[in-house]
Amino acid sequence: MNKPLFSTSGVRGVVNQDLTPELCKNVGRALGTLLPAGAAVCLATDSRLSRELIKHAVSEGLLETGLNVADIEIAPTPALAMLTREMGFDAGIMITASHNPPEYNGIKLFNRDSIGYSRAQEEEVEQVYYGGQFRAGKIGAVEQVPLMKDKYFAFIKALTAGWNFNYGLKLMIDPGNGAAAGFASELFRQLGFTVIPVNDVPDGRFPGRSSEPKEDTLQETIKFLRQKNADLAICFDGDADRVVFCDRQGFIGFNEMIAFISRIAVQSSGKLTVATTVETGMLLDLAVRDMGGRVIRGRVGDVYAAHLARENDAALGVESVGVYILPAAGYYPDSIFAALTLLGAIRQVADIREFLASLPPLHFYKDKVACSNDIKAAVMQQVGQQSASLKASAVNGLDGLRFEFEGAWMLIRASGTEPAIRVLAEAQGQAYARSLLSRGIVIVQDAIKKVSA
DSSP, rough: OOOOOOTTTTEEBBTTBBHHHHHHHHHHHHHHHSSSSEEEEEEEEEOOHHHOOOOHHHHHHHHHHOOEEEEEEOHHHHHHHHHHHTTTOOOEEOOOOOSSOOTTEEEEETTSSOOOOOOHHHHHHHHHHHTOOOOOOOOEEEEEEHHHHHHHHHHHHHHTTTTOOOTEEEEEEOOTSSTTTHHHHHHHTTTTOOEEEESSOOOOTSSSSSSOGGGGHHHHHHHHHHHOOOSEEEOOOSSSSSSSEETEEEEEEEHHHHHHHHHHHHHHHHHEEEEETTTOOOOHHHHTTTOOOOOOOOOOOOHHHHHHHHTOOOSSEEETTTTOOOTTHHHHHHHHHHHHHHHHOOSSSHHHHHHHSSOOOOOOEEEEEEGGGGGHHHHHHHHHHHHHGGGOEEEEEEESSSEEEETEEEEEOOOEHHHHHEEEEEEHHHHHHHHHHHHHHHHHHHHHHHOOO
């Protein structure tokens, strides 16, 4: 049985090890074989040093199958997705490993309507890839396409026209030397904000900070924010499909921000459903509960959240890592539009923490247990057999096993990116949350022992 090419978010791996030029070329050939001859594809990269190597390999495969490639060079993922739709391309390809370290790269595919390729579509690409029967014919052409940034800027300006921004807020924009470097700060300036940029030059080594923005990697940004007396730091990952926020008090949590922005989206859209994944905590439910909102949870990955949001006509789709899929822009992660959605709804940054303080306190913990990839499926099956002792009120088995309890939940899920089984737990009581996490770890460890015996 062939190993799937695609993980939870595209094809991804260490360059020249997992992700070789030949693999990338054949992914291009497979995609090109599935698209009509003469089709046009929009292609962008993040700032990684391997971008030209991978882009060239993918383009070569596309050209050999008769496709034409519009190369827009370094651009954020939301810009690539939006431009694919608005410019009438047949597909979009983003060369990126998102938040992963510099030695990684990857390939992410978007449909002509801007939504990411579904798992069924990825399986079609895999089938052609492993079958090796690629279309041959007239060689396509590559065109360097300028002014794409202006088209994205115009699109965002039209979406936000008439919004009641507080232009007195001083914003720190931190793209982490990724694809949004020199891009997001310019847009926010053009919109009228006072902007202090940091890590704002594209550099695929990510010298300013890690390409994954989170509390421990943003300490220097927070320190700089305080020094400059800025109000809010808007921090992107390597390809800007994620965004997180910091204020003078520090990092504003993942679950906290998706809860706050989801509340804004429910209020502004009038739609009561929020689509998310099984990894998302209860704060989201609490944030929209008084408005009659409901939260539906599906598989982990922004593509799954996007399709779940579209299928259920949701107010938005979110992932707790800082992914926001806002239908007004499209069914793709747009971190820049998400940040503007936040800024359009608050007068002061303190509004965020004031609302969060009104919600019941929650305690969230996560850990992982090392588990070789070849036994993950068997271990998860064993976990399922042992989990009856948990006496959960409900179990979501769409992606791993999420157990619901009164005022608490626990998730046991095989990692899609490393040889490990992840355990997450959350409860209103700290001791309860810790005990759930410990119990989940013991269940996984026992399952590994039984499978390995």
